[in-house]
Amino acid sequence: MSKAARTPRSRPVFLNLARITLPVGALTSIGHRLSGVLLATGVPALLYLLQRSLGGEAGFVEATALLSQPLVRIFLVALAWALAHHMLAGIRHMLTDMDVGSALGNARRSAWGVNLAALAIAVLAAGAVL
């Protein structure tokens, strides 16, 4: 191994974030992860709402009132995007597992489809909730 290969400083370092462009499938993949973590934060909230909604008429009214608070509404729109993206990217992933649409051209088209459809669903959710 030459000295240049062993010295990290000689590697081409290129960390200008503004100039790094990701392939569309990478955005789908990162979005799948981000949306999964976001959805996980919604699970305790879901359990809390379910518990409140079962505890007497007042609890149900309180749970629905909680859902109409401004910050909670924004969280709901974020969760709608996350759920849409996670489900669509998950379906795409499982189809790829079965070798459906894993050729590069199809994979890129479906990645665009997932990213845009999830955003469209988020816009619809924002229209319904905000």
Added chain:
Amino acid sequence: MKRGPTGLPAWLVQRASAVYLLLFLVFVLASFALVPVHSQAEWLQWLARPGMRLALAVFFAALLAHMWVGLRDVLLDYAQPVRIRPYLLIGLAAGLCGLAVWAGFILLRMPA
């Protein structure tokens, strides 16, 4: 040190749970879209359908198993330094077990 499914079993758990979650969520969303729930009476009636308690129990089991594999992957990929990783994984497992107990408690007290 193996905690919960790893490798091929994890892959299978992730996909089997994904399929159930997908089907159940489509059913729930379609159901609320077709017949909106406006009062607690309607909500309790919705929950009291035959098989709903079982379907919800399987839903929470699938959800927590899915969360374990996914969040574990996130920790294995990003948690640094590596020596804190076991503690984070134990914390995650404990948190998910807590959610499982909570969900079980809610389902047991759910009026039939």
